[in-house]
Amino acid sequence: MATETEVIPEILAQFDQTRSSLIPILQEIQNQYRYLPQAMLRQVAQKLDVPLPEVYHVATFYNCFSLEPVGRNLVQVCLGTACHVRGAPKVLDRLLTDLKLPAPGTTPDMEFTVRTVRCVGCCGLAPVVRVNDSTHPNMSQAKVKGMLKKYYSKPAAQ
Ligand code: FES
Numbered sequence: 001m002a003t004e005t006e007v008i009p010e011i012l013a014q015f016d017q018t019r020s021s022l023i024p025i026l027q028e029i030q031n032q033y034r035y036l037p038q039a040m041l042r043q044v045a046q047k048l049d050v051p052l053p054e055v056y057h058v059a060t061f062y063n064c065f066s067l068e069p070v071g072r073n074l075v076q077v078c079l080g081t082a083c084h085v086r087g088a089p090k091v092l093d094r095l096l097t098d099l100k101l102p103a104p105g106t107t108p109d110m111e112f113t114v115r116t117v118r119c120v121g122c123c124g125l126a127p128v129v130r131v132n133d134s135t136h137p138n139m140s141q142a143k144v145k146g147m148l149k150k151y152y153s154k155p156a157a158q
Helices: 009-013 019-033 038-048 052-061 081-085 088-098 141-151
Strands: 073-078 112-117 129-131 134-136
Touching: 009 019, 019 038, 019 052, 038 052, 073 088, 081 088, 088 112, 088 141, 129 141
Parallel strands: 073 112
Antiparallel strands: 073 129, 129 134
């Protein structure tokens, strides 16, 4: 894999070197690196002849992009109204406690990134937590440990 200071030539080769390729190229970088390294954003801006602030605008506008390294598992806790009234804040508290995180963010071992989101579109299943592409419905504090175990790649620390 190319280093973070060089845009992978194969990625650029898949797309026209035009402004309309900006989002698909960023999506491909995000897919491969799980975030958008700053050095790559600069190079994409240069290659596509798009002002760097515009590249950053796109990179920060869409939720699917991250400017920070993301853990192996992305945990999204819905704090929309339906989830909030059905206990999502308590689920979030338990998640952060179990992962020893002071606030939403990434664990030092890069296993998990926790984020809060507003409504993931399945309010009838509230409270909802999404992990990567899976939806965990009717979450509770009691279900958090079991859910995390499914995704943790190392033996659980006691
Ligand atoms: S408020 Fe959580 S899914 Fe809609």
